[in-house]
Amino acid sequence: MVEQEEILELINLGQEGGYWDFKKEWYKPDNKGKQDLLHDIICMANNLENRDAYLIIGVDEENDYVIFNVTDNEGRKNTQMLVDFLKDKKFIGGIRPTVYVKSFRIYSKTIDVVVVKNDKNTPYYLTNNFQGIRANNIYTRIQDVNTAIDQSADLDKVEYLWKKRFGLTSSPLERLELYLEDYSNWIDGPNGEMQKYYKYFPEFTIDYMPAKDGRDGYEYYLFSQTDSTPHWYDIQFKYHQTLLKELLGVSLDGGRYFTPCPDIAGITLDKTKKYNWDFSYRYFAKGTFKYKLNEFFYLQESFSEEYSRMEFFEVVLLFESENERMEFEQFVRRNWNKRDMYLNNVYMPHISNLPNYKEGAFIEEYENALVLNKMLSEFRNNQN
Incomplete structure (x- = not known):
């Protein structure tokens, strides 16, 4: 998620760039304003920097990048209004750019x-004309200049955008992460489901086998x-015979x-304590390699075991982003004194004391996980 510090840095640069553009005010709600807004969104969605792009509204580039208050702008939009604006535009494949609006207070404005x-x-483009935006024209942004509305991007830029769609501009590990989302096209190898390869690029393989260190220890979430x-299990990801990544996995519920x-x-x-945690928790963050892999195994192998997965995420936190996780931790610090209140009406499984483990340790961790998940729901409700 975009942060104020990043936007301030871009404003202080005193120039536009390949993934950011300044506007003094919001686009007018007339036909010309709608045309310009859609054109700018398409160009930014097709940016060549391979990253999120920003239309920064309230900065006058022609007047030494002075900041203007946009609260009373005619045509000002929030996220839902932008989504609705894009909804009826005829994009190729029916896939539209993902956009949202975030507001910042800078110098009291x-x-x-x-x-x-x-x-x-990518590439995002229309299949029907809209105002002056032409069907099948591919628009992008080079440095600080958008493709002209009556033109289409140069062939090499178009080729790059198509290669991006098929993962051909990425490293092998980035391509693997992309292919994990195409879970239905992974095929079991000759040794069964513990070895898989990607149907269209079989040089990408996934192998998992009992952990080499022979571990047999417990974690609190097993008791869910x-x-x-x-x-x-050790999960190995290979490109040809090159080991790209190795992760530890766990088989739950038998x-x-x-x-x-x-x-x-x-x-x-x-x-004042810098190095010692008062308590720990386990989590996934959406969009990360680990969470994509979690979804891959569920959808590819275990889709019928929805109950096991649901119980797992009762005690393992799932964040929308790393930024949400950091903000949530601040919320927890402010509210942890209410821990016992959050423990009301929760189900605790029977957890026996195990040899070589501190008595009651798993119970405390399990309780903390239930509390944190309740707090996460409250945190999100407060954000709305």
Whole structure:
């Protein structure tokens, strides 16, 4: 998610660039304004920087980048209004750019930033004319200049955008991450489901086998399952015979549900303590490699085991982004004194004390996870 510090840095540069553009005010609600808004969004969605792009509204580039308040602008839009604006435009394949609006207070004035998300669905273009925007013309942005509305991008730029769609501009690891989203086209190898290859590029393979270190230990989230017996695996990702990445995975509920192990983080309640967590938690963040892999195994192998997955995420946090996670931790620090209140009306499974483990440790971790998930719901409700 875009942060105010990044927008301030771009304003202070005193120039536009390949993924950001300044506007003194919002686009007028007339035909010319609608045309310009759509043209700018398409150009930013097709930017060549391969990243999120910004239309920064409330900055006058022709007057030394002075900041203007946009709260009373005619034609000002929020996220839903922008989504509705794009909804009836005829994009190829029916796929539209993903956009949202975020407002910032800078020098006591409000500016808006239209964020155009980066993804692999380039090139974006229309199949029907809209105002002066021509069907089948591909628009992009080179440095600080958009493709003219009556022209189409140069062939090499168009080729790049199509290659981006098919993952051909990416590293092998980036391509693997892209192909994981195409879960239905992974084929089991000759050794069964524990070896897979991608149908269209079989040089990409996934192997998982019992963990080399022979581990048999427990984690608190195992007790969310009917069968809490641990089964740990090494997951290897290869391109040809090159090992690209290796992760630890766990088979839950007697093999019904398989997932990479969640990430671990912790919270220190006393800000003067820099290195010691007061408690830890396990989590995934959407958009990350691990979460994409979690979804891959669920959709590719274990779709029928929805219950096992649901119970897993009762005690493993799922964040929309890393930024949400950091903001949530601040919320937890302010509200952790209410921990016992959040524990009301929660279900705790029976967790026996195990040899070589601190008595009650798993119970405390499990309770904390239930509390944190309740707090996460409250945190999100407060954001709306």
